[in-house]
Amino acid sequence: MAAPATPAPSRVCNVTGFTIERNGQRLALANGVVAIALLAFGGFQAILIALERQGLAISADWWYRLIASHGTTMLLFWLLFFEVAALYWGSTMLLNARMVAPRLAWANFVMMTAGVLAAQWAMLSGNATVMFTAYPPLEGHPIYYAGVLLFAVGVLIACIHFFANVVVAKRERTYEGSLPLVVYGLAAAAIIALYALGTGAVAYGMLFLNSIGLLETVDPATYRLFFWGIGHGAQQVNLAAMVAVWYALIALTVGGRPVNEGLSRVAFLLYIAFIHLGAVPHLLVDPGLGTSHRIMNTSYMLYLAVLASLIHAFSLPASIEVAQRERGFTKGMFQWLKKGPWREPGFSSLVLSIVVFGFFAGVTGVLMGTMQLNMLVHNTLFVPGHFHSTVVSGTTLAFMGISYYLVPILSQRRLVAPKMARWQPYVFAAGVFTFTVAMMFAGQLGVPRRVPELGYEAAPLGLDQFVTGPVPLIMLVVTLGGVVAIVGGIMYVYIMVMTLLKGERTETPDDGLRIAFGPAARMRAPAGEGAVETAAPTATVTADGGEQEHEHITGLKGRWRRWTRFEAPGTYLLVLIFLAWFVVFYVIAHVNLSQSWPVG
Amino acid sequence: MAEEPTQGERELSTLLPPKDRWWERLGPDERRWLTIAFVWCLVLFSGMYVWLAVGDQQTPVESYRIDPFVFQQEVDAFVEEHQVDEIQGAAVVEPPPGSEVYLHANQFAFRPVLKLQKDETYRLLVSSTDVQHGLSLQPTNLNFQVLPGYLYVIEITPDEVGEFPIICNEFCGLGHHVMTGLIVVD
Incomplete structure (x- = not known):
């Protein structure tokens, strides 16, 4: 491909040292802004949905419309729009490269937005109350399917554009050697997106043809197979993108990198190969599949994709620990964690989203994907509990964290309300954590998902088990947690919108943030906040490193030191605690299962 | 900083290209954790087969394609043969122990x-004769997907006496939240 006659202007970023091309900057910001607008819209719906649980008068019809739109807005539109922004950012700024076809990207941006608007109209006007899953033979308006299709094809084109950017960057030698780890992770997300969106196009395509009368019937079981390719596949895109963003946040907030970067890359390869099987647990209590099929596929092929997550579970905290220890925080097992930059919104979002994602979202996901255990949770409120803890306290919080850096850097404006930014991740995480755990408890007690009221008064054969006993209290906790989370969400949207509209224009947009990466950070390092104990030796421990060096790094003495030789002993203890938690959960779930009626 | 990173001039970061080839030899930390993690993955995997051998609760796998019209006829015949009572306009059937029981x-x-x-x-x-439904057996909390055109065979052995509601937990239309059924065990 020939270089453009007049290359788009670019600038060197004062904060990071990267060359930022104007097209990439504008496209990343535009997609990011639409993403945040969609997050705000979905959040507004969440307020109504949460309050309806406590008696806000909304008709069942409108409640179902809200659930349909909230689900589709958040699970598809907000996250994928943000991921498109992240793909453009990763493939231009991080590679000092340019958008290969900016006009195409703008046309694509318009198409995706149009698709979103069309689908929203259909859902909110009551013409497509079929939920995010749109299971046939429920019928929706053709405009709904066409809207989602336009959006999905748009994301597909954006992924292809990402690869084009990377290839051209390589050819134009804007970077040397392999891709940076973060871009590598984003590439994994883009590859997973290719097949997620491909199967999605088939699923929604069938429904679209059916809705305009060109296809007589859509087999419900076949549809479910294809649908979950995007229904869950899109969440695996979120997973890979989120892990990439975590690695970026580690670099930005503590200047860390994995102890073994190669292993992290292998983990991304395992995601590419196996994570799409995570769609199969949705079919675990469907008619039509055999035992071997269920076990092989729901296990993500021997849990190799879970292995990838366990690698990241070690690698991510170890990156933070080693960076902090090199900075001099070497006392005991956890001084590195205690002395983390907890007032930095990127760091608190990073740690909170890793912890909640690992301990709650990941573990419950694996258990739901265990063949027999799935019977206990399928379609109960446990399922929304699980996926709110993945995509809200995990992905959304991580994306919020990175935008505290990307928005100022790309827009060259100073972040407004830094004090509010300091608190925002805590408020949001506390709220989401509360309502997701409460949802899981309710699901364990049988509360179904997608039900506006639990009294069953209008049913000929009623039941009162959800209006007596512990369920009403649990549902109150769901609402309260939801309200707190929404407050955190409003804080985030306020900060972002005000930064973009009113933020002071500046050449040094990192003022007010503490960025541990790039030329500015290096200049500042000796006098910086985190460099309290720079006098401590900074030698790295190698496999054959001396004990003396090791002691400086880990601060461990005596038996521990002889026994471990760990570079990141605190992390080791944490992952072992995590594993124990996982085992306990696994055992409890099987005890629950054994108390059900014999079934088979 | 007392000294620059030892890897030469280039800074190493997740945001920058790695030095040379990206693969690095595994250190003892990683090797140990990788082993532990992989063993746990194998436990998770074989756990499903172990439960097949020792557990009483298994995912039903027997299923057939069925024309919704045929299914409706079979249900009607079944109700006619075994009906014993009626509550709230719903037929109550008492099929012989150990038999095949239709649920529509x-x-x-x-x-x-x-x-x-x-x-x-x-x-x-x-099975279903219109849209997809979710069969949720309360309060024992066992859940299955019901698809039109597919007959799902679920073997159950009620091990307690009482009234056990069934609720729908797959969105099936605007009356989803009032869709129930009932199993009485004595």
């Missing part, structure tokens, strides 16, 4: 009401 999901009810005996095993034949 459609907007917005599970019918008929089933009278079963404790500790007897029944083959529930479940």
Whole structure:
């Protein structure tokens, strides 16, 4: 491909040292802004949905419309729009490269937005109350399917554009050697997106043809197979993108990198190969599949994709620990964690989203994907509990964290309300954590998902088990947690919108943030906040490193030191605690299962 | 900083290209954790087979394609043969212990009401004649997907006496939240 006659202007970023091309900057910001607008819209719906649980008068019809739109807005539109922004950012700024076809990207941006608007109209006007899953033979308006299709094809084109950017960057030698780890992770997300969106196009395509009368019937079981390719596949895109963003946040907030970067890359390869099987647990209590099929596929092929997550579970905290220890925080097992930059919104979002994602979202996901255990949770409120803890306290919080850096850097404006930014991740995480755990408890007690009221008064054969006993209290906790989370969400949207509209224009947009990466950070390092104990030796421990060096790094003495030789002993203890938690959960779930009626 | 990173001039970061080839030899930390993690993955995997051998609760896998019209006829015949009572306009059937029992999901009810005996095993034949539904057996909390055109065979053995509601937990239309059924065990 020939270089453009007049290359788009670019600038060197004062904060990071990267060359930022104007097209990439504008496209990343535009997609990011639409993403945040969609997050705000979905959040507004969440307020109504949460309050309806406590008696806000909304008709069942409108409640179902809200659930349909909230689900589709958040699970598809907000996250994928943000991921498109992240793909453009990763493939231009991080590679000092340019958008290969900016006009195409703008046309694509318009198409995706149009698709979103069309689908929203259909859902909110009551013409497509079929939920995010749109299971046939429920019928929706053709405009709904066409809207989602336009959006999905748009994301597909954006992924292809990402690869084009990377290839051209390589050819134009804007970077040397392999891709940076973060871009590598984003590439994994883009590859997973290719097949997620491909199967999605088939699923929604069938429904679209059916809705305009060109296809007589859509087999419900076949549809479910294809649908979950995007229904869950899109969440695996979120997973890979989120892990990439975590690695970026580690670099930005503590200047860390994995102890073994190669292993992290292998983990991304395992995601590419196996994570799409995570769609199969949705079919675990469907008619039509055999035992071997269920076990092989729901296990993500021997849990190799879970292995990838366990690698990241070690690698991510170890990156933070080693960076902090090199900075001099070497006392005991956890001084590195205690002395983390907890007032930095990127760091608190990073740690909170890793912890909640690992301990709650990941573990419950694996258990739901265990063949027999799935019977206990399928379609109960446990399922929304699980996926709110993945995509809200995990992905959304991580994306919020990175935008505290990307928005100022790309827009060259100073972040407004830094004090509010300091608190925002805590408020949001506390709220989401509360309502997701409460949802899981309710699901364990049988509360179904997608039900506006639990009294069953209008049913000929009623039941009162959800209006007596512990369920009403649990549902109150769901609402309260939801309200707190929404407050955190409003804080985030306020900060972002005000930064973009009113933020002071500046050449040094990192003022007010503490960025541990790039030329500015290096200049500042000796006098910086985190460099309290720079006098401590900074030698790295190698496999054959001396004990003396090791002691400086880990601060461990005596038996521990002889026994471990760990570079990141605190992390080791944490992952072992995590594993124990996982085992306990696994055992409890099987005890629950054994108390059900014999079934088979 | 007392000294620059030892890797030469280039800074190493997740945001920058790695030095040379990206693969690095595994250190002892990583090797140990990788082993532990992989063993746990194998436990998770074999756990499903172990439960197949020792557990009483298994995912049902027997299923057939069925024309919704045919299914409707079979349900009607079944109700006619075994009906013993009626509550709230719903037929109550008491099939012989150990027999095949039809359960019909459609907007917005599970019918008929089933009278079963404790500790007897029944083959529930479940299907839908309109849209997809979720069969959720309360409060034992066992959940299955019901698809039109597919007959799902679920063997259950009620091991307690009482009234057990069935609720729908797959969105099936505007009456989804009032869709129920009932199993009575004595």
